[in-house]
Amino acid sequence: MAATAADSATSTISAADTTAHLADLKHDAVEEPSSSSKSEEKIASEIEIGNLTINESNNKFFHDPESSNIKTITSGDTPYASAFTFEELNLLPELLKGLYVEMKYEKPSKIQAISLPMILKPPYLDLIAQAHNGSGKTACFTLGMLSRIDPKLKAPQAFCICRTRELAIQNLEVLRKMGKYSGITSECAIRAGFGNEIHTGKKQTIRPPITSQIVIGTPGTIRHRIRANKLSLSYLKILVLDEADHMLAEDGFKDDSVHIINKIRCVNPQCQVLFFSATFNETVKEFAAKIVKGNHNQLFVKKEELSLQSVKQYKVNCPDELAKVMVIKDRILEFGERVGQTIIFVRTRNSAITLHRILVEIGYDVTTIQGALKQEDRDKIVKEFKDGLTQVLISTDLLARGFDQDQVNLVINYDLPVKHNHPTEPDCEVYMHRIGRAGRFGRKGAVFNLLCSDADKTIMTKIENHFGTEIAEVPDWRNEKDFVVALRSAGLL
Template identity: 60%
Template sequence: MAELEKKSPADVDDPKAIETAVNENQKKLEALSLLAPEDGGVGGGGPPLLDDYDDDSQIQAVASSGTVYESATTFEDLKLTPELLKGLHDEMGFSRPSKIQAVTLPMILTPPYQNLVAQAHNGSGKTTCFVLGMLSRVDPSRRIPQAICICPTRELAQQNKSVLMRMSKFTGITCASAISPALKDYMPISKMAPVTDQVVIGTSGTLIKWITNKKLATRDIKILVFDEADHMLAEENFMSDSKRIMRDIQSSAGDCQLLLFSATFNEKVKDFITKVIKEGNQIFVKKEDLTLDKVKQYKVRVPDEIAKIEVIRDKIFEFGQKVGQVIIFVRTKISTMHLHNALTKEDYVCSSIQGSLDHSEREKVIQEFKDGYTKVLISTDLLARGFDQSQVNLVINYDMPIKYNSRDEPDYEVYLHRIGRAGRFGRKGAVFNLLCGETDDILMTKIENYFQHKVQEVPSWESEENFETVLKDAGLLE
């Protein structure tokens, strides 16, 4: 892991200091380039744009250290253990690596183990990259933590653990969940047994408590992962915890491999990463290339809140014959409750989730949705990032995402993460943005301009014919 710079707050806030640090480190990082063999040479400068290449193409990457990595066309190319290969093929059902896996896994698994900052589309297979990275680096015979994954929410931590346990089914590797317990399961940390699992996945706050109370030993940590890294490093409380964990590992274990994954990295976070990670490989995607082509996006102008419910009930749900599962995103806890009540009155079986629910209740809601007992899930942005449910092919933005303490400035990253809940792993999906009033129009226009992507408008919210047309276009109506 690269050493964290010890600077005063004044130094960090100085634009000249930041610019100098960024430029110096960018000079150290040779831009990664992806090469199809028939081209016979290294591509142009700058980080690779993953969507410029077909999944089947042979890709070669030149890393910051000068190491040449051959992309993996099969998981066997990665020299994984037979137990891991069995987990990938038999338990996970994977036949070959996805595009992001083919490029990043050789970078993660090839000595000398380099740090990696990787950005790729939602639903492209990022989780497998860092989970496989952790499983490949730990020694199953040693009962001590060797890999840590930090997540922004308990739901994402639990989901990542579920993936890891399936993938590691035949390895003997175990995993601990470092998340705050439900009230019924609470135990004082002083009575907690020391962690002996090889992998620990959890939220930053709980990880800090475990480390501080000497329940989680960090002296043998080989690999540290940040899932949804931009969120972890942009939010002040998350950033403070993240830096504390990195410092503790560095002081007790020395150097370890650092992996940062997300679908979005804004310029502020990129600057921070460049200062913190002195050596490593980077893969970024142009923001205009981030919107998912397989996810059809639509905007619907409505006169009032009641019309939003009518559109959902009488147009989208009524005509959407091929609608699988649906996530409806709202802005507030109150909106979650109101919309839930409105839809259940119409006999729709739906569930809702927001941050103030007890942990056990949140887990129950998630499990029922994943098991298919409920078709419609109403959520705040608690589930905007990383939540993976392959049956979701429709997302409805009941409220448009806005930045904290702002009225008309969109949260572009949250928008991208929201729409990424549909169309996972290249499947077809649709997103309906319900716009009510001038502010929503401004938000939508800013989002279109930011991503350089024009969102198709449904001409009339009252027209059954208009909705039949767009639902057919989205593959949700025969």
């Protein structure tokens, strides 16, 4: 195996490498610096796949919430060393100031340490990057975009495509905060104003071409602006797909994403492409690898290691739907409200409306968000929740991915996520994203899965098997004490 690796034109780096490692880059593997006498066994293992070399890397240098490994795959011959500090990344002083003063960052998280050198170092290879929920992916690509902008050139140089308008707005907020001292201009490209309202027939306003240096938007709008020649591709240096597995797989999103990428490749073949997500199933992984340019980098996490250690998962058997409602109100939220905010996920818009009505009827005030609401209402509900004015939010999978609110400690799956074309099969990716709304950046959290049929139990088991985890059961849905124990064991009470 070592011979094949040495013979190949590829070189391998360890994400755990230190500066001392620079001299060692052509070697097959690097010892984990902190390893004991058993260091021989700790040597990074390499597997040859096609022209790619895989390197299992151990990185113990960051106090990251996750201790699990990120697998580095690199093709091409550019060596990369992880960044222990932001200074090593040769950022402009204005950006460093943004990181320290505005973002209050001290040093790179694990995914930032590994991915930022890959993003920022010529020849600016494409990157497929997977990392845990709440581990700092957004900062990776926002910093990547900001760093690559030529400040003197007032034209779009970076795009970020997001799955929902909420996510586009959230990412723009992060970018502007981080880039506060940089003078770099940015804007959202999302469909303004209307939700699902019917057009009034008002004449369209004539839109000027976009001059912002960074454009963050939803796929339909970006595609439309490009086609209308209002969004230039001529100076584009970097394209980011946030929640990339979703953007490349789901009906409606896939078409737009692929179309935009192809269009960019036509005009601007050397444009760097970054795919970021907490989840990449095997199918999407292969598809993504076909889309990126031949020489590219990949970072992956094993699905068994994707669960957040700081978030405790529970299942609760409920005899019927009413029991679910009672569990939410009288068992979980009774105590849960003291420890932070809660998101309750449901499967459909209708069950969001129904659950909202029932909870209000029995005297419990909640807010609800789903895609059929007008955009201004959606914005208001998100803002109230982010400002801490509301405590409990019911949501469809609209907020399942990417939504970042530190104070969310509790996630309740009123309905388990299932595949739309296969209602007996769980959607494990969505499950992982939902539970990732709690426990941001290593915070404590708890998830309650409410089950009320054999079908639910089967789906739950399939989820447990998929991630190789066992989910603890709350013994009796009627027993308040059982829930106190659960919350306490999650570190929340």
